[in-house]
Structures are given as structure tokens and as C-alpha cells.
Amino acid sequence: MAALSLSGRAVLVTGGAGFIGSHLVARLLAEGAARVVVVDSLRYGDLANLGASSERVELVRHELGSGAREELDRALRGVDVVFHLAAEKHNQSRDAPERVVRANVEGTVTLLEACHAAGVRRIVYTSSLYAYGRMAGPPFVETELPAPRTVYGMSKLAGEHLLRWHAARSGCEWNVLRYLFVYGPRQFAGMGYKSVIVKTCERLLAGEAAVVHGDGEQTLDYVYVDDAVEATLRAMTGERTGEVFNVGSGRGTRVVDLVAELVRAVGGDATYRFGAADWTAGSSRVGDVHKIAGALGWRAAVPLAEGLRRTLEWTRTQPPSPDS
Numbered sequence: 001m002a003a004l005s006l007s008g009r010a011v012l013v014t015g016g017a018g019f020i021g022s023h024l025v026a027r028l029l030a031e032g033a034a035r036v037v038v039v040d041s042l043r044y045g046d047l048a049n050l051g052a053s054s055e056r057v058e059l060v061r062h063e064l065g066s067g068a069r070e071e072l073d074r075a076l077r078g079v080d081v082v083f084h085l086a087a088e089k090h091n092q093s094r095d096a097p098e099r100v101v102r103a104n105v106e107g108t109v110t111l112l113e114a115c116h117a118a119g120v121r122r123i124v125y126t127s128s129l130y131a132y133g134r135m136a137g138p139p140f141v142e143t144e145l146p147a148p149r150t151v152y153g154m155s156k157l158a159g160e161h162l163l164r165w166h167a168a169r170s171g172c173e174w175n176v177l178r179y180l181f182v183y184g185p186r187q188f189a190g191m192g193y194k195s196v197i198v199k200t201c202e203r204l205l206a207g208e209a210a211v212v213h214g215d216g217e218q219t220l221d222y223v224y225v226d227d228a229v230e231a232t233l234r235a236m237t238g239e240r241t242g243e244v245f246n247v248g249s250g251r252g253t254r255v256v257d258l259v260a261e262l263v264r265a266v267g268g269d270a271t272y273r274f275g276a277a278d279w280t281a282g283s284s285r286v287g288d289v290h291k292i293a294g295a296l297g298w299r300a301a302v303p304l305a306e307g308l309r310r311t312l313e314w315t316r317t318q319p320p321s322p323d324s
């Protein structure tokens, strides 16, 4: 397929008021998009994430999976390309499987139907490491048979298949990105489960010891949000389409090393202690990133220590979140 420039285009971003989506919107404006339509329920997203309003950004408050289809049809009028990021995420909806399916599966079908009617040219869909399912073993590769174990992971994988179905009948170009653990400023810090990074930053800045659950040998693949956004743009503008790509650093970081790095960044008497093991005990989740490097020329560029430092600085500027 031909490369596609975003300059002067009308772009729609679902989940654009959320963590990754809001960074993507800022980048799209910088790339010269003529119009960025953000479709978001604002259940987890925040208008403040979109920063100073630009007249090129239009927010459509709509809940995928339950909102009226006409709202989507209106939002898609004149839109060339769609980034589909909105989702009920594992951590936030663990006890609400129906809500996950409604938003991520039914919501995706309806969005794709609306994209078909609107003649959208290319869609980038953000899937997840949870589509793979396994918690241990060698790095995930795109060619392995996914076997998700959570309703969230199943719903993200269903979204990938629905996109293929949509492309086969409409000729729409597409790419799927399976993000590993994306971190950075604006990472969701509301009620409920928080990522290790958000929790650790908050504890350390409150003057408490950080907690490493279990032996700290759990290994995760962290990718800074600006890098994830760059990969997402390349998936939209590059010549390769119809592909699934992992988006990660390709490197495993032990939780104990991650926490120690944050302790170093805070300095002073900051410290950590070991606590009870949790469900992540013994896990290793890392992405193989050779495919995206070869096809899109993308590699994570922000070193972990630098990304953590930026995240920590941002957390300092935030009021404490509800259950910290």
C-alpha cells in the first residue's frame, strides 16, 4: 500500500481523552492534521488531558457499545482515517465482563459498521499483550497462537478479528498494534487498580516506602508513551498494512529494578520494602519487536530511566488520586 500523510487530513481518535489517546491527539496536531475528532465516553478520560483547546479538535462524547449509531455517523463525516483506542481495560473492569464485551466487542462492531458507511480509508486498532494470554515463557511473537485468559484479552483479540472481517468486505487498510506496558504522564490514576509505576510514584512522593510484591523477579516490557505514539503513527502512515505488530521495548525489566530506579530518581531517604506476593508472582511478559523494527523502522527510543524520571516529574504536579 502507498504511504499516507496525515497533514491536512481529518482524523478520528476513539479514546482520545485517555492516557495514550491524548498524547496521540497532540502529536496529530503537531503533524498538521486538519481536524481531529475525539470520540470518548469520558468514563476514564478527562478533557484536561486534551490541554488547551485547539479549534482543530472536536470532542464527541459517545459511549461505544451503547451510544446511538447516528452520533458515530455524524462524527465520521469527512473523516479519512481512524485510530481506535477506546476500551474498557482489564484493570478497571475485572468484575464487569459484560461491560468489557459491550464496549470492546459490540462497540468495535458498531464503529466498523459506521467506518464502512463513511468510507474510512485506514484504521489502526490498539490491541494488547493480554491477547496473548500467557504469563511466562519467551517474548511474545506475532506468529504464535494467541490464547487470552481474561475477558479483556478475549475482547481485544475479537477486535483484531473484526477488523480483518471489516477489511475483507470494505477494502479498508488496517494495522493492529499489540501494546506491551505503556507508561508515562497522564497514565490513568483514578479509582481501582493502578500500575506499579503510578502506585510507586505516588507512594514515594507521599514520603512512604515503595512496595515490591513477592520477590520482585516479575519481568515486564515497559514502553514510554511517546514511543508508543510514534509506533501508532507509523502504523497509520507506513506502506505495510494488514499486519499485527508488537509495540514494546523488547527488553524485560524486573519489578525490583523498576522500583529501585524510581527510588533513585526520587533521591533523599526514599526506599522500598518487600510485601506479599500477588497474582503476578513468577511472571514474565515481554514483546519480541523484530517485526515492527523491520516493517516500520520503529524502535523504542526513550530509555527507561529517562521515561521514569519524566513520569515522576509529572506525578509531582498532580493532586493525590482518590485511593492513594
Ligand SMILES: NC(=O)c1ccc[n+]([C@@H]2O[C@H](COP(=O)([O-])OP(=O)(O)OC[C@H]3O[C@@H](n4cnc5c(N)ncnc54)[C@H](O)[C@@H]3O)[C@@H](O)[C@H]2O)c1
Pocket: 014, 015, 016, 017, 018, 019, 020, 021, 039, 040, 041, 042, 043, 044, 045, 046, 062, 063, 064, 065, 084, 085, 086, 087, 088, 089, 103, 104, 107, 126, 127, 128, 129, 156, 178, 179, 180, 181, 182, 183, 187, 188
Ligand atoms: N496502557 C497500556 O499499557 C496498554 C497496554 C495494552 C493495550 N492498551 C490499549 O491501548 C488503548 C488505550 O489505553 P489507555 O491506557 O490510554 O487507556 P485509558 O483508559 O487511559 O483510555 C481509554 C479511553 O477510552 C475511553 N473509553 C472507554 N470505554 C469507552 C467506550 N465504551 N466508548 C467511548 N470511550 C470509551 C475512556 O474514557 C478513556 O478516555 C486501549 O485500547 C487499551 O486496550 C493499553
